[in-house]
Amino acid sequence: MRKFIRFVKRLNLWQKIVSKLHKFANSYFYTPNLFENFLSIALIPLSLVYSLVIKLKKLSTKQISYEIPIINVGNLVLGGSGKTPLCIALYQEFSPKLKTFIILRGYKRASKGLFVVASDGEILQNVKISGDEAMVYAINGANVIVSEDRDLGIKKAINLGAKLVILDDAFSKFHINKFEILLRPPLKPASNFTIPSGVYRYPKSFYKYANFIPKSGDIISKSEILNHTKNMVLVTAIANPSRLNEHLKHCIGHEFFPDHHSFTKKELDDILKKYKATSLLVTEKDFVKIKEFDIPLSKLILKTSISQNFKSEISAYLRKFYATI
Structure with a gap:
């Protein structure tokens, strides 16, 4: 049992590390600070080698x-x-x-x-x-x-x-x-x-x-929220979660996780308690992983046509x- 508890603690630490790396990557690739700009310039030679390999392939x-x-x-x-x-x-x-x-x-x-x-x-x-x-x-x-x-x-x-x-x-x-x-x-x-x-x-x-x-x-997209509740928290594990910023106005808070993150019921319950939320607003991609958790969910549907x-x-x-x- 103790080994299991230690494993869970290590897992939580790993998830925090991954989350911080994800935030760094978003900043580095899209809104770099001075240090990140210098780092990007220093890595250009590696990028040129990588590009050459891809072009030859x-x-x-x-x-x-x-x-x-x-x-x-x-x-x-x-x-x-x-x-x-x-x-x-x-x-x-x-x-x-x-x-x-x-x-x-x-x-x-x-x-x-x-x-x-x-x-x-x-x-x-x-x-x-x-x-x-x-x-x-x-x-x-x-x-x-x-x-x-x-x-x-x-x-x-x-x-x-x-x-x-x-x-x-x-x-x-x-x-x-x-x-x-x-x-x-x-x-x-x-x-x-x-x-x-x-x-x-x-x-x-x-x-x-x-x-x-x-x-x-x-590409014509229209979003819709199913089961809209009063105090929703936006929770998502998709790449570039800033794509959902327009929906933050409907929420009392947000929690972003690394892309394809495997949620646990406990971490989602903790988010509900943290914000005293009435439901979690999630995308379809998140919904399919947590629909069996028996927690209040609101679903963000993106309807797309061409x-x-x-x-x-x-x-x-x-x-x-x-x-x-």
Whole structure:
């Protein structure tokens, strides 16, 4: 029992360290102070080497094509840029015409290998197996596969009757011939260099490889709060939580955790007590991990749709495979 208590204490300490590192990264990449600016400049040589390696990998990779259209929704920076809601919007737009699967790695899931998370309206795995993002897709009615090996995932989807595949965050799979959608970051990075000097995980020049870069107005988003209560606390574990700042006016406080954080019931109960809150306001990505905790929750729903221009770009690509789309 004592060993277990010590382990829990070490775990809490580790979570605090991760949280501080997360805050430092946000500051370093987006709003650096004088020291962070100097650090970024000092690391430029490493970034140049990293960029060269990525460029050589891209140029030396031969592409393979599959028998069905494949769309990738990605970005060039670390962290979130709204890939999940856009994948849902694309699925909802085109799945009525073509049987569609969303395939993703399933980052931070407690499993390895390929799993069919949801198929034909049936959720087949729990959130620990699927990961939080895959479960968000599943509860929104999508066919979902998680697989570190995207090629295996695509082949499995085809075996299940897929006529269209949407890849979540697979820009790095240079060998797959796909329609590349690249999202720009919601916040402007302080540096245009790649990691470790800047936030770019691929050189900024790689935007030239995009088939489509959504502009203002191409992605239409509207948020809604379900079970709005008087004294809500915003609690979230997503990348770039500042994207939710507009909702702080509805809350009496906020607690931000590192992306994909695994919540415990105790830490959420402690937040409720700390603020004397009537509920915790959480995103869908957080909700799927804590819905069984029996605590008062308010859910932030982001409804996303795409412009006619966006639809036309995708439809033109799909007509290369299906003349009647």
